[in-house]
Amino acid sequence: MSGWRASLMATGGTLAPFRHSAFRAIWTANLFSAIGSSVQSVGAAWLMTDLTGSHRLVAMVQSSVTLPIMALGLVAGAIADNFDRRRVMLAAQIAMLLASAVLAAMTFEGMIGPTALLVLTLALGCGTALNSPAWQASVRVQVGPEDLPQAISLNTIAFNLARSIGPAVGGLLISLSNIAAAFALNSVSFIAMIWVLWRWRPEAPTPARQPILPSIRAGLQFCFTSSPLRKVLLRGFVIGFGIAGYQALIPVVVRERLHGSEFDFGVNLCAFGLGSIxxxxxxxxxxxxxxTERVVAMGTFGFALPLAVLPLLDHVWQALPLAFSAGIGWAACLTTLNVAMQFRSPDAILGRCLSTYSAVTFGGMALGAWGWGTLADLLSLSTALFLAAGWLLLVLVAFPFLAPLPKPHEGRIEAG
Known part of the structure; x- marks a missing residue:
């Protein structure tokens, strides 16, 4: 057992990043924060199904989280490359704590409506958009380039562990108490990350300040003149657009088609997270x-299958294996594309490159959530799900030829 554990902790091993104290502390705090965010997501999605019968508005809860990443991601990436990334993350975490506290208070007082819910989830999305490039770009400082792929995978595990625990906790908490309690729990969850970031003192060079707009232009120019990165970005957009069909419509599927409760919804998201982990x-x-190409193909099919089968089901338990499959698809696609982006981006503009990837991918998700939700209203829920499955199958078949992902050493930049 000791030899097995040593191999996991050795350089290049699955658990190697945990040798670094900064990574351990930030990973643990981020896990608690992500659990709170998952609880909040369950509460917001389920609350919207209480507030309105519009599929489009329910889907817009997902869009309100991802749209700011598309709209503000490029600016956030330039901020991450021009300012102290630790301080940027601190500011974002404090802003999200305040927005979540306002959402909890308004819900407790019965003052929340569809518009207010969307505005406040949009505010949380803005905090995520500001935090994400700085956080992703700081991983190199936490672990070094030799353990970077494993660190990215472990961060994905933390995110999806939260997606496993959080929805079940959220569903149970809502059924035993109320949705305001779920939002309050999210507010408290930011405290650990704020404390860790406050104490962390990374050894990183002071960034060379540049005007924001020229910084954004330089990042975009690099991303879109690099053939390998263009392919990663295009794949991120088309996959993000398709998988949004599942992400945005699963609350409606559980409630209207499968006649499930908020706890059933949480259990489905739990199965999703387990697959990702x-x-x-x-x-x-x-x-x-x-x-890379085969792993992304596996992930794309992992999402297409649930979208194609969900309209044929009539019991909640039947959807659990499909949620597990979608979780596999989420991690296989998005983690693999993130790794491809990290290794092909210079450190000086890493925040901008990662924010470009996030803006394109989550922008695809935001547009997809709106599009599939609108189609569900105009046509039917089943038709929207079938069309989303068809989109992903088209991506699976056509894009290895239209935009093949880069080979292992194509465009790779070794960190100094």
Whole structure:
């Protein structure tokens, strides 16, 4: 057992990043914060189904979280490259705590409506948009380049562990108490991350300040003149657009088609998170053995299958294996594309490159959530799900030829 544990902790091993104290502390605090965010997401999605019968408005809860990443991501990336990333993350975490506290208070007082709910989830999305590039770009400082792929996978595991625990906790908390309690729990969850960031003192060079707009232009120019990065970005957009069909419409599927409760919704999201966790543990090995293209193909099919089968079900328990499959798809696609972006981006503009990737991918999700929700209203829920599945199958078949993902050393930049 000790030899097995040593191999996991050795350089290049699955758990190697945990040798670094900064990574351990930030990973743990981020896990608690992500659990709170998952609880909040369950509460917001379920609350909107109480407030309105519009599929489009329910889907817009997902859009309100991802749209700011598209709209503000490029500015956030330039901020991450021009200012102290630790301080940027601190400001974002404090802003999200305040927005979540206002949402909890308004819900407790019965003052929340569809518009207020969307505005406040949009505010939380803005905090996420500001935090994300600085957080992702800081991973290199936490672990160094030799453990970077494993660190990204472990961060994905934390995110999806939260998506496993959080929805079940959220569903149970809402059923035993109320939705305001779920929002209050999210507010408290930011405290650990704020404390860790306050104490962290990374050894990183002081960034060279540049005007924001020229900084954004330089990042975009690099991303869109690099052939390998253009392919990663295009794949992120088209996959994000398709998988939004599941992300945005699953609350409606559970409530209207499968006649489930808020707890059933949480359990489905729990199965989603478990699928993501399990595949994240073996993603580095899968990429080495099968290559990036096959792993992303596996992930794309992992989402297409649930979208195609969900309209045929009539019991909540039948949807659990499909949620597990979608979780596998989420981690296989988005983690693999993130790794491809990290290794092909210079450190000086890393925040801008990662924010461009996030803006494109989550922008695709925001547009997809709006589009599939609108189609569900205009046509039917089943038709929207079938069309989203068809979109992903088209991506699966056509895009390895239209925009093949870069080979292992194509465009790769070794960190100094």
């Amino acid at each position: 399990l595949v994240s543990l073996v993603l580095p090995q899968l990429r080495r053995r099968y290559g």
